[in-house]
Amino acid sequence: MVHKLSEGYVDMYYPKFTQSAKSLIIGLSRADEGIDPYTLENGLPEEYNGPVVNFASNQNYFGSVYLDAIKEKLVDTGNSEKRFFIVTVSPGSFTAPKGFGTKGIEAMDRKTAIGRANDFTSMPNYSYIMNCYGNGLYNAFIDSYSGGNLTTHTNGWNEVSLESPTFNITQEVIKDWKRKNLAYFERRLPKEEVKPYRLEWFGKTLEHLKSKGDVFLVRMPADKEVIEFENKNLPTFKTLMDSITHAYQIPYLDYSIGNKSFGTYDGSHLYSESAKEFSTILARDMLRHLKNQP
Numbered sequence: 001m002v003h004k005l006s007e008g009y010v011d012m013y014y015p016k017f018t019q020s021a022k023s024l025i026i027g028l029s030r031a032d033e034g035i036d037p038y039t040l041e042n043g044l045p046e047e048y049n050g051p052v053v054n055f056a057s058n059q060n061y062f063g064s065v066y067l068d069a070i071k072e073k074l075v076d077t078g079n080s081e082k083r084f085f086i087v088t089v090s091p092g093s094f095t096a097p098k099g100f101g102t103k104g105i106e107a108m109d110r111k112t113a114i115g116r117a118n119d120f121t122s123m124p125n126y127s128y129i130m131n132c133y134g135n136g137l138y139n140a141f142i143d144s145y146s147g148g149n150l151t152t153h154t155n156g157w158n159e160v161s162l163e164s165p166t167f168n169i170t171q172e173v174i175k176d177w178k179r180k181n182l183a184y185f186e187r188r189l190p191k192e193e194v195k196p197y198r199l200e201w202f203g204k205t206l207e208h209l210k211s212k213g214d215v216f217l218v219r220m221p222a223d224k225e226v227i228e229f230e231n232k233n234l235p236t237f238k239t240l241m242d243s244i245t246h247a248y249q250i251p252y253l254d255y256s257i258g259n260k261s262f263g264t265y266d267g268s269h270l271y272s273e274s275a276k277e278f279s280t281i282l283a284r285d286m287l288r289h290l291k292n293q294p
Helices: 002-006 029-034 037-043 065-072 102-109 124-133 138-139 171-191 196-210 223-235 236-250 270-293
Strands: 023-026 051-055 084-088 095-097 150-152 159-160 192-194 214-220 252-254
Touching: 023 037, 023 065, 029 159, 029 270, 037 051, 037 084, 037 270, 051 124, 065 102, 065 196, 084 196, 084 270, 095 102, 095 196, 102 196, 102 270, 159 270, 171 192, 171 223, 196 236, 214 236, 214 270, 236 252, 252 270
Parallel strands: 023 051, 023 084, 084 214, 214 252
Antiparallel strands: 095 192, 150 159
16 A cells, blocks of 8 residues: 555655755745745756755754755765755744753654655655655545645645635635734744754754755745744844854845745745745845855
């Protein structure tokens, strides 16, 4: 049944585990839904072309587990090819539950898909299905993918559309989802804190990626209320990112500031058209930095 399931739609994260990558998009759910590898490739010089894989998800926090998975994903090109790494950050990227030390955080991370899988590049990927698939294997005999507002692309991008045959995400729905998101953030706030462990492994991740190619640190856009909430509760975040980019000599592209706004479906995550527009602008800004390299 595992093989039968692998022949059809598995789940929204499966394509992230079925191929090697030359370049990667790294981060949490905003990057998962907000950055399209195909649009990026179209905006960058041909020597940076794929495979570019969106290897972000809502469980991929900086740590030893994520870095090990990143190392497994990357195809060895030596120094002969141009490659890039988009490392997205937000205050939440560095958090874990209060009271958790190193062992507790690593144990928590090992329970995620990147922690349970031992194969990140095979197609079909039986390891992912056996260790990470969250539904019964009987779905192998059911057409379990119903379409809807989510399109899972082979390059790892999860595209969310406002309209589908079964449901339309209206402005009223967006307003309600944003309200619920902000309430969820408020509930999480007293339970989590920024952890030195996450920051340490963030640095180790940057060091490793810098040895492989061009690294871009990116803060994704979100609605004003969400950004204000993040900045209020971690006011040192910008200073922290500025010091890191100075230490590692990498560009920091901060799209949480400025007059340009991008549409979200819940305050935090870009929907289809906004994600493509943002990816186009991101590629343009990356190209500007690449052209200025010595």
